[in-house]
Amino acid sequence: MKTNIDKGRIVKxxxxxxxxxxxxxxxxxxxxxxxxxxxxxxxxxxxxxxQKGNHDDGYLLKILERKNVLRRPPIANIDQxxxxxxxxxxxFSTILLDKFLLLIEHYHIRPIIVISKMDIxxxxxxxxxxxxxxxxxxxxxx
Numbered sequence: 001m002k003t004n005i006d007k008g009r010i011v012k013x014x015x016x017x018x019x020x021x022x023x024x025x026x027x028x029x030x031x032x033x034x035x036x037x038x039x040x041x042x043x044x045x046x047x048x049x050x051q052k053g054n055h056d057d058g059y060l061l062k063i064l065e066r067k068n069v070l071r072r073p074p075i076a077n078i079d080q081x082x083x084x085x086x087x088x089x090x091x092f093s094t095i096l097l098d099k100f101l102l103l104i105e106h107y108h109i110r111p112i113i114v115i116s117k118m119d120i121x122x123x124x125x126x127x128x129x130x131x132x133x134x135x136x137x138x139x140x141x142x
Contacts, residue, residue, distance in 0.1 A: 005061060009077075010046045018042055018060050020050050029058040043069065045076035068107040080110040087117045 008022035020027045029050050031042055042048065042063055049062040069076040081104050085092055097113070104111050 029060045031060045043074040043076050078109050082112050084114045
């Protein structure tokens, strides 16, 4: 078994296996027992140190410092989030958008707001309400 330690990012977690992308290939690994004993849960997005094993089976050794982490869904190190809202059917909700913006701003995630169904006749919707906060907007006809 190789003893060199590599770095990568967890791209998938399934049934106790963690799939780690090192930039060249994806390796299947299991977490060491110390994570379970210390109640540390690796999540998708974590940057980690791991040891490659035989036949692409390795061990996750260390979780590197996280930029941010969400509990639901369990993901870490998020740079940006797409907030997709409908203009009509269902009606656009500024309250719901405000809740999501508050949550992702708290975790220092860059929001991108997407408003769909702009082709449906109805209420005029202006991004000017949120332009003060310098958010990115995208409008879609679908």
